[in-house]
Amino acid sequence: MFEMIFHFLKEMGAAGLFMGTALEASSVPFPGALVILIYGFLLKPNLLETLLLALAVSAVYTIFSYVPYVIGYKLESKMKEKFSEKKVEKTKRGFKKYGEWSIALSRPLGIGNYVSYAAGMSKVNRWKFGGLTFIGIFPLAVAMLFLGRLGEVKTVNHVLQASQNYILAGAGVLLVCCLLYKFVYKKRTAS
Template sequence: MIELIFDLLRQLGWIGLVIGVAIEALSIPFPAAIFVLVYGYLLNPTWLDILLYSVWTSLIYVTVSFIPYVISIRYESVVREKMPKQKMAFAQKWVDKYGDWMIAVGRFIGMGYITYIAGFSHMTKWKFAALTFIGFYPLSIIMFYLGTLGNIEAMITRFQQAQWLILIVLGVLLSLYIFFRIQRRKKFKVNSPIGKPKRRRQRSSCP
């Protein structure tokens, strides 16, 4: 089965890679990173090629990502109604807590719907493009390189496991961050003059 897929991708050439990257960039659940991995295996690029190919694929990713970005701005109410509420709430929570850099992190771990959050927030086009590129470029480099190592089936399995590991690590970091914020607020409240109980001034007795 895998050999059949490889033969098909060899016949498609670069078009196959563009299609694979573009589908995920449209915020459709699709493993674009695995496509990059497979092409790393098929092309067996040098390190210079990997860097250049990653720029090229990342620019395609950014360009196509503007389609859901614009749609989320122009048709926000419709998109909010159609999108899965739980996933959108999860992504929005992360962006609210950690800022716009979560757009880049979301791209790295395959959260395609993070584009809609950027649109809902009315993020500037240049900022959205930069964060999307920053998120996908290192992932592209990693996947092209892993593809050159061969043994694609094992690599795909490891990549899927790595995605779960990244999510778990981020979840732990988020929990620690919330815990320390709560502890810091409690400490501030105790030490704050506002938080301390006021002492009653004793009236001086007149002779």
């Protein structure tokens, strides 16, 4: 199966790299980082080519990340219909105060694409959104191309999947701890 994917991507050329990146950025569940990794293996780019490819991949990713951003932007008024306007405004203020850098920081993780919806709903400045998206995806693109060039694609893919599982598990534990603190500890201190 792995060889068939390699052959297909090799036949696609650079268009396959950009299409895979565009799909992931558009919030389609697609392993864009793995595609970048495979292209690093297939193309074996030197340092300058790696940087140029990473710039191109980051630009494509940034452009297509506006798809979920615009959807979130348009859905903001629908959210006010479903939830109280006070809750929607509180969420938007919280995202603006603490969350704008989450646009960049979440890009290497699997949840980065979905932050685009929250950024759109929070009416984050479109230029700031694009800049933070580019800042977040560029290092990942460089790393994936470089690691792919090393040739251990299967090993790197396994490590990426395992680390993402640990990160998501850690985030889940953190969420549970925060909820416990909010509902258990705060209720005891309020009594």
